Amino acid sequence: MTHYYSEQPDSPSQERVIDYTFNGLPFQFTSDKGVFSKNHVDEGSKFLLESMREHLQGFQNLDINRYRKLANGACLDLGCGYGVLGIVSKRLWPGQSWTFSDVNERALALTERNAH
Template sequence: MKEHYFKERPESESNQRIIQANLLGHPFSFITDSGVFSKQGVDFGSRFLIENVEVLPGDRVLDLGCGYGAIGISLRVHYSQLQMTMVDINERAVQLAKENWARHCLQENMKIMESDGFAQLQSDQRYDLIVTNPPIRAGKAVIYRWFRDSVSYLAPNGRLWVVIRKQQGAQSAVQELSHYYPIVDVVNRNKGYWLIRAVMN
């Protein structure tokens, strides 16, 4: 049986590989492993988010559920002034994200840590931008908890960007986000994926 990637301590035997990807016009090579999301290549949803998210110079960014780091690392390479924080519940994914960060010679303006959503982040920490390709297999209770908690970690005019497939609950995600955010819109759609933006006042 395929192991669920949304767990703290993966039990599957490690089987690392290196994958290649071109994101935002930059070549990347990422170390991946069993027990983490999309180990065979950067998935379409993550690519869709990376290529379309609106980033401002100097944004404090949180990559929520970072996996092996494709979203956060590619954004940090392309937008060099970002302050990047990356979190994941999966210890193997976090270690990979750290190794992949180092592979791309990114030394500063970063924090990568284990956290179940926002649990290990400082309560007074604020971000200008939170990006997530949420763990659908973890269920709506987890994802909606992330939506609710994100409000407390965004700066004024902060933005949450979420990519999710229509058949996996994009419409209900929009409705749920509307309970917490004054502005929620679908920025783009492609191949059944919706790119959703929620903005604080």
């Protein structure tokens, strides 16, 4: 039996499309068995995205230099799953450069597909 944190899930593939809207922007993610939160964008990811949006907007209004640094910086999505955090963030702040990492090879393959 494998889990979403297994390197090579042995569960048979059963892909599905997850529709998600953030900040008025529509997204579609392909997910699959054997990856974290395979049926929906999880609450933790939603919370992180909302927090990032709020903080960056605050910096944009108060400290433009810090905003530019964050909005155009290098970011790491460690344990990326099928790529929700980095893909949504990159669309909101196109100047960011994202690196995705996950122990699960199926999740990394889905992230690659979802990012393009």
